[in-house]
Amino acid sequence: MVVKLETSLIKDWMGYKGRPFLISGPCSAETEEQVMETAKQLAMIKEVSAFRAGIWKPRTRPSSFEGVGIEGLKWLRNVKKETGLLVSTEVANEKHVYEALKYGIDILWIGARTSVNPFTVQEISDALKGVDVMVLVKNPINPDIELWIGAIERIAKAGITRLGAIHRGFSSYEKTSYRNQPNWQLPIELRRRIPDLPIICDPSHIAGAREFLHEISQKAMDLNFDGLMIESHINPEKALSDSSQQLTPNDLKELLSRLIMRNPSTSDPKLLDVLGELRQQIDVYDDHLLDLMEQRMKVAETIGRYKKENNITILQSTRWDEIVKRVMAKGQAKGLSAEMIDTMFKAIHQESINHQMKVMNNGITNQTNE
């Protein structure tokens, strides 16, 4: 279902310097010199539209650096005056909103630890009533699309028209090379649910390490994201927060030069013809997949009837282990990723269990049904 927001979004505000709308700056404002020097170097990069710096830092552990507070807002105001860049910071309560607006901050963002909490988002929304400012809502730390949309709706209800979302990945117990799991299907689903909402990718907090920034940024561009928020610092090694994921402005420039920009669509009739034909083939395969699933579930239901008649449990762990091993080996040999095979077969298995449950609980038996 497509979400209708209670405000008409200004769709093209991110066209400030063309696509992508690029926000960069340090994770945290640390000193006046660090802020100004970083900003001056960023202002020389033509793609950079806005400067970011965290003033109040939500940290996981209490003894970490928690930001310079209001003092830093003056530094941001100076950045705006001296470089002409838009300036942005994170707000996590109504007091932050009032202070940031007082100092002329152009873009407020709501962090991942805040968008999980409807009380706090509502408090921020109430503080934003009647205010004309850009607001970006980061995804909550857990992969819950409804919670993300809910936070966006609350801000839209305040009448904010220059509204956007930031995809910064999702925290997970499973450790992988990235700090946060991208779960790209969530921002893709957000685009489907609110088509007019600009979506920015924050590769820094997904990556957690400089080396992955380029590949994540490229993926975001390939998926037609509207912008990027990338952390930068004049001396990343010395940064007081998120040191390993920040880039020098020079390295940012180099990363941008390697980004391949793609067009969201084409009007070339020849290309449209070829794409149309290939898409028809995809539709045929999708129909095949659905027919196969239908047949697979019929078999699962028959198995369910036998299980019911013989009074045995639906879940048979050893059989499931065998299936996983078999399809993993076969699927990977066909060039399919382990991640996709895992997700797909978990979903198929769950669906089979549901069908078998229905049989078990409906009293349908092989005798009565055949």
Ligand code: PEP
């Ligand atoms: C940040 O942008 O520095 C930050 C704290 O981000 P997040 O809310 O995504 O963790």
Ligand code: MN
């Ligand atoms: Mn950070």
